[in-house]
Amino acid sequence: MSGYQLSEDQVMIVDAARAFADEALKPNAARWEEEKTLDKATLKEMAALGCVSTAAFVSIHNMSAWMVDSFGDEAQRRKWLPKITSMELITSYCLTEPGAGSDAGGLRTSAKRDGDSYILNGTKTFISGGGFSDLYLVMARTGEPGAKGVSTFLIENGTPGLSFGKNEKKMGWQAQPTAQVIMEECRVPAENRIGPEGEGFKYAMKGLDGGRLNISACSLGGASEALDRSIAYAKDRKQFGKAIADFQATQFKLADMAIELEAGRALLYEAARRLDAKDADATKYCAMAKRYVTDACFKVANDALQIHGGYGYLSEYEIERMVRDLRVHQILEGTNEIMRVIVARELLK
Numbered sequence: 001m002s003g004y005q006l007s008e009d010q011v012m013i014v015d016a017a018r019a020f021a022d023e024a025l026k027p028n029a030a031r032w033e034e035e036k037t038l039d040k041a042t043l044k045e046m047a048a049l050g051c052v053s054t055a056a057f058v059s060i061h062n063m064s065a066w067m068v069d070s071f072g073d074e075a076q077r078r079k080w081l082p083k084i085t086s087m088e089l090i091t092s093y094c095l096t097e098p099g100a101g102s103d104a105g106g107l108r109t110s111a112k113r114d115g116d117s118y119i120l121n122g123t124k125t126f127i128s129g130g131g132f133s134d135l136y137l138v139m140a141r142t143g144e145p146g147a148k149g150v151s152t153f154l155i156e157n158g159t160p161g162l163s164f165g166k167n168e169k170k171m172g173w174q175a176q177p178t179a180q181v182i183m184e185e186c187r188v189p190a191e192n193r194i195g196p197e198g199e200g201f202k203y204a205m206k207g208l209d210g211g212r213l214n215i216s217a218c219s220l221g222g223a224s225e226a227l228d229r230s231i232a233y234a235k236d237r238k239q240f241g242k243a244i245a246d247f248q249a250t251q252f253k254l255a256d257m258a259i260e261l262e263a264g265r266a267l268l269y270e271a272a273r274r275l276d277a278k279d280a281d282a283t284k285y286c287a288m289a290k291r292y293v294t295d296a297c298f299k300v301a302n303d304a305l306q307i308h309g310g311y312g313y314l315s316e317y318e319i320e321r322m323v324r325d326l327r328v329h330q331i332l333e334g335t336n337e338i339m340r341v342i343v344a345r346e347l348l349k
Helices: 008-035 040-049 056-071 074-085 200-236 248-276 282-313 319-330 336-347
Strands: 091-094 110-114 117-128 135-141 150-156 162-164 178-189
Touching: 008 040, 008 319, 040 056, 056 074, 056 091, 056 117, 056 135, 056 150, 056 200, 091 117, 110 135, 117 135, 117 150, 135 178, 135 200, 150 178, 150 200, 200 248, 200 282, 200 319, 248 282, 282 319, 282 336
Parallel strands: 091 135
Antiparallel strands: 110 117, 117 178, 135 150, 162 178
16 A cells, blocks of 8 residues: 555445445434534444544544553453443543643642542533533543643543533534533542553643544545535536636636645645654644644635535535534644644754
8 A cells, every 4th residue: 555545444444434424424414503412322323333533523532442442451441442432431531621721731620549539629621522421531630730740530420529511602513512521529439540640641642643633534524525515516506697617716716625625635644644653753743734634624614605605604505514613623632823833843853
């Protein structure tokens, strides 16, 4: 396999994911947004398919699963992974706090050892699946200030002292529940700590490399759909006696959209290859891909809305939802400003 060519198995996975999205996700997207919730049965079907990067919500769940698999002990892996990978247990990733977003090393949620348990106190914010998920992977401070004092814990929904804020009203991602995760004297068994004390920040940063690629892939999927709809619309929509696809202004816009998507896809695949190979530059390339792809894909979706004109602004055409949903990808998993910081830091070493 050379360059960015997919293997036969990978092509089968892509085809299966596309078919599932067409049959089970697209027809329900508008309804889920209106109802402001996801359907757990559909998420379990997605897990059974074996393709877990078809939506941003599931990619976050998958990142949590990867952390348990990579850093948990054998007993933890046996206990949690079968239920997580089948989505019998839906998992949320809890890092961001009201006063510590991109500066994750400044988090204040505390975990104090008390016999065979830890007592957790603190609040996580902007948590996808807050109040909806069954299991919460939480970064909490067990030791010194800064990155070295952070540890990782799994907290089951229903644990005394665990509660949730209201479902946030958001610009996009309406179907995905987002809420604060609040811990007040929340007692968690010590056996639910993932890895040794003080390793949690390192785990979180490693998880974010893959998370940034997942969000980039979600952006590519949404923007590709916006381009496909724009091409179909441009062929059908008539102005001044001919299809708008016949106007060079429209043709150039469609061409630029396609070029941006292909460039983003190439960079994403290269970053993924380096991450799989544990390349020393993997983190830099993941940050590069996340910055470029999410910016480019938001522009593609916005251009798609422009091509649709007034109809693009109407909810029934769904383009406006794509624009709103893709916008947050420039913020998630580290803002795109932070991606520039990471790349610059690596360049100047």
